[in-house]
Amino acid sequence: MLDKPLPNAPFYEIRLKGHLDSQWASWFDGLTITLEANGDTLLIGPVVDQAALHGLLKKVRDLGMPLVSVVQIQVLDSRQNDLEKEKK
Template sequence: MSRYEIRVKGHLDPHRCAWLGDLELVRHSDGTSTLTGLVADQAELYGLLTRLRDMGATLLLIRDLGAPDRFGG
């Protein structure tokens, strides 16, 4: 399990983002949105990217933030 940050162009609709699971959504003043959260494996990551594509989102960044520490951080 690893924590990922995914940034896309545009402001995502919070209601549609429920389709993406338990990722935290932040909408930035520069007109982008960031989704951050735990992803179990590459299959889940590819599924998230497919859903974002299906929503018409333009991918700007994918960053692996690493595994969370065992104390939840």
């Protein structure tokens, strides 16, 4: 759904306990998956609205993965471009 994110969609960082393979990215609507050394997984990307955010959290809930935090983040344009590139 988020193949073409709205230019102004806010970015979110969802922190989960346990590493997820990058192939989970499509399961989580195209968010970028980053693995932290401490064993956490960060899902980062644009989330169009609150309903979409809750949908994502429901997916986390249904996997039984422990949810650590959810934050809205400011993304610099360059970083956003990087993320877009990464996805391609």
